[in-house]
Amino acid sequence: MASRAAGDYPEVPEPLPVPGVDTHTHLDICTGARGPIKSGEPAPEVEPGADEEFPPLAFFHDTAQQAGVTRIVQIGCDMRSARWTAEVVAAEAAAGRDWMLGGVAIHPNEAPRLAAVGLLEESLTEIEQLAAGERIRVVGETGLDYFRTEDDGIAAQQESFRAHIEIAKRQGLALQIHDRNAHADVLRILDEEGAPDVTVFHCFSGDAEFARACAERGFFMSFAGNITFKNAADLRHAAAVVPPRLLLSETDAPFLTPHPHRGRPGGPYLTAVTLRKLAEVREEPLAEVCEQVSANAEQAFGTWEL
Ligand SMILES: [Zn+2]
């Protein structure tokens, strides 16, 4: 993804007939924002090497509202973006804009890096403090990523995942799981620890059989733009068998921009494309899917209303 200036983003699609929701997005990355380097300090005004152009937060707010994606969950999953997330969701609420809730965690690919420099434990403590913040309703994304992590990082990743499960339970928050090439171990660890009341597989990447295993446990399954990709037949079969009450939608923006815009940066507004695809593969009316997903999101994360 060479550039993420406003002109690189696809056009806003036709608005949804009923408001939709993006339950997992990274507006810190979309806006080029980085949070404080140290806890309690302001973020640096100029990032070293930040000569790229990024759209402001208002661009993502406005395009999302235009597409009928009226509510989002902003996810900060390293220490700086988690601090940024806690600040921004509180500031948006204070300004009377109710579109944003937040989630904080240490990403499974970040956990081994922090462990290697001896900072995992104190970072987890800070995540728990941030998780108690106003408008933070999610501990995530956490989980396992066996695609990007070397074997020697897996122990730290599993330790971090277990710690996040505990934080979600103590704080009474939803757990959002990142699971890449690690389905069996993610389920095993959730079964061993006892999953939080609300557990969500973000960017669900399993097949229909794995979707049934998640449904048996009452886990939500959230689908992103990759459901529109040509090679994603298994994912579409999975989406078709998810019980209505466990279905969620997201973008994981700026990543996983749906077809036919794959490869370009994306924003929360493109959830509208994913919801249309979900309606198609489930053979359900679009308005019904939007209503169901929005109701599920409130069930999982609470109300967005101020
Ligand atoms: Zn993820």
Ligand SMILES: [Zn+2]
């Ligand atoms: Zn993500």
